[in-house]
Amino acid sequence: MDANREFSGHFDLGGFDGVAHAGVAIVTCMDSRIDPLNMLGLQPGDAKIFRNPGGRVTTQALEALVLGVHLLGVKRVLIIPHTRCAMTSNTEQELREKVGASAGQDASWQHFHVVEDQLASLEKDVQKVRSHPLIPDSVLVGGFVYDVDTGLLDQKF
Numbered sequence: 001m002d003a004n005r006e007f008s009g010h011f012d013l014g015g016f017d018g019v020a021h022a023g024v025a026i027v028t029c030m031d032s033r034i035d036p037l038n039m040l041g042l043q044p045g046d047a048k049i050f051r052n053p054g055g056r057v058t059t060q061a062l063e064a065l066v067l068g069v070h071l072l073g074v075k076r077v078l079i080i081p082h083t084r085c086a087m088t089s090n091t092e093q094e095l096r097e098k099v100g101a102s103a104g105q106d107a108s109w110q111h112f113h114v115v116e117d118q119l120a121s122l123e124k125d126v127q128k129v130r131s132h133p134l135i136p137d138s139v140l141v142g143g144f145v146y147d148v149d150t151g152l153l154d155q156k157f
C-alpha cells in the first residue's frame with residue numbers, strides 16, 4: 001500500500017482511453033524475467049498484454065486478441081514464449097508432483113498444459129491467430145522466442 005501511494009503521487013496515466021496506442025498486442029509468459037513493454041521499446045498505453053504460463057494462445061488469449069483487434073486498435077500481434085521456461089522443461093507429471101509436494105495434497109487432477117515442443121507449439125499458436133475468422137489478414141501476426149539471458153527476441157514465424 002505504501003508503494004501504491006508513492007506511485008499515485010506521481011501518477012500521470014489518468015484519462016487514458018485503453019486503446020493500444022502502438023497498435024500492438026503481446027501474448028507472453030507470466031515469467032518474472034520478462035518485461036514486455038521495455039523489451040519492445042513501448043510505453044504504458046501502447047500495448048495490450050496477455051500473459052499465462054508458457055505464453056500460449058489459449059481460448060482466453062484469442063478472446064483478448066479479437067477484442068483488441070476490433071475494439072482497441074490492435075494491428076500487430078506478437079506471440080512471445082521464452083528460453084528456459086518452466087512450462088517447456090517439466091512434464092505434466094513433474095509439475096503435478098512438485099505442486100502436490102508443495103500443497104501437501106494430491107495435484108494429479110490439475111492441468112498445467114506443458115509445452116513439449118516449443119517451436120511446434122509456437123507455430124500452431126501463430127496459425128491459430130492468423131486463421132481465426134474474426135482476425136482479418138491485415139493484422140500482422142509474428143511468433144518470437146525471447147532469450148531471458150540476453151534480452152533478445154528471435155523471430156521464428
Ligand SMILES: [Zn+2]
Nearest residue numbers: 029031054085
Ligand atoms: Zn515461462
